[in-house]
Amino acid sequence: MEFEPGDIRILKALQSEGRLTNQELAERVGMSTSPCWRRVKRLEEAGVIRGYQPVVDRRAVGLGVLAFVRVQIDTHSHDEAERFEREVGALEAVVACYSVAGEADFLLQVVAADLDSYAEFAMTVIRRLPGIKEMHTMFVLKDIKASTILPVQTAAASRSR
Numbered sequence: 001m002e003f004e005p006g007d008i009r010i011l012k013a014l015q016s017e018g019r020l021t022n023q024e025l026a027e028r029v030g031m032s033t034s035p036c037w038r039r040v041k042r043l044e045e046a047g048v049i050r051g052y053q054p055v056v057d058r059r060a061v062g063l064g065v066l067a068f069v070r071v072q073i074d075t076h077s078h079d080e081a082e083r084f085e086r087e088v089g090a091l092e093a094v095v096a097c098y099s100v101a102g103e104a105d106f107l108l109q110v111v112a113a114d115l116d117s118y119a120e121f122a123m124t125v126i127r128r129l130p131g132i133k134e135m136h137t138m139f140v141l142k143d144i145k146a147s148t149i150l151p152v153q154t155a156a157a158s159r160s161r
Contacts, residue, residue, distance in 0.1 A: 001046050003152070006031060010039055011048070011152045018052040055148060063111040065118045066140040070104035073131040080131045081105075087129055093121055104136075 003011075009029035013020065020028065026036035043049045058066065073084055081099075088097045088108065096109035108126070112118035118137075126135060 001048065006035075007039055007043060008153050010036065010043065011150075014040075014049065014052075015149045015152070018054075058111055062113050064114055065112040066143075067110045067112070067118060068138045068140070069108040069110055069122070069126060070134075070136045070138075071106040071108060071126075071129075071132060072103075072134040073105050074133045075131060076105070083130045091125065093125075 006029060010025065013025055013028045022033055022037050022040070025040070026033045029036065031039075040049070058064075073080065084106070085097070085099075088094055088106070093110050093112060094108050095111055098107045099105065100107045110118065110121070110126075112121055122135070122137065126132070
């Protein structure tokens with residue numbers, strides 16, 4: 001999809017504040033309301049905008065532990081990987097899962113109330129996932145930068161080259 005400057009302004013504004021009304025958004029990006037609404041709908045229909053969620057502070061809701069878990073699986077068959085992905089996808093404490101290249105096959109982002117809760121989850125749930133060969137946990141000591149805002153202007157510029 002080609003992004004016009006107005007699309008980029010809309011994406012930047014909505015990433016910063018997803019609760020803007022169409023009127024507020026149109027004013028912020030320098031458009032009239034109808035073209036702004038049409039652009040937003042087009043971005044939604046194209047799957048560029050996938051939803052509108054609040055950013056919740058994990059500590060404020062009692063999730064003091066954030067861990068990244070590198071997982072290696074035994075076999076790399078398509079069926080085994082799909083089964084692993086399905087089961088991980090159903091785990092509420094796993095807030096993100098990535099298939100990665102390198103020393104691990106998957107990288108999980110896991111939240112827990114405390115270290116004891118994480119230990120229980122790791123031993124009774126993650127370790128029992130299908131095909132787990134190895135797992136290594138890295139605990140976050142301090143959030144330096146944790147953003148959900150994507151650099152859409154940079155991405156659009158590189159696509160046009």
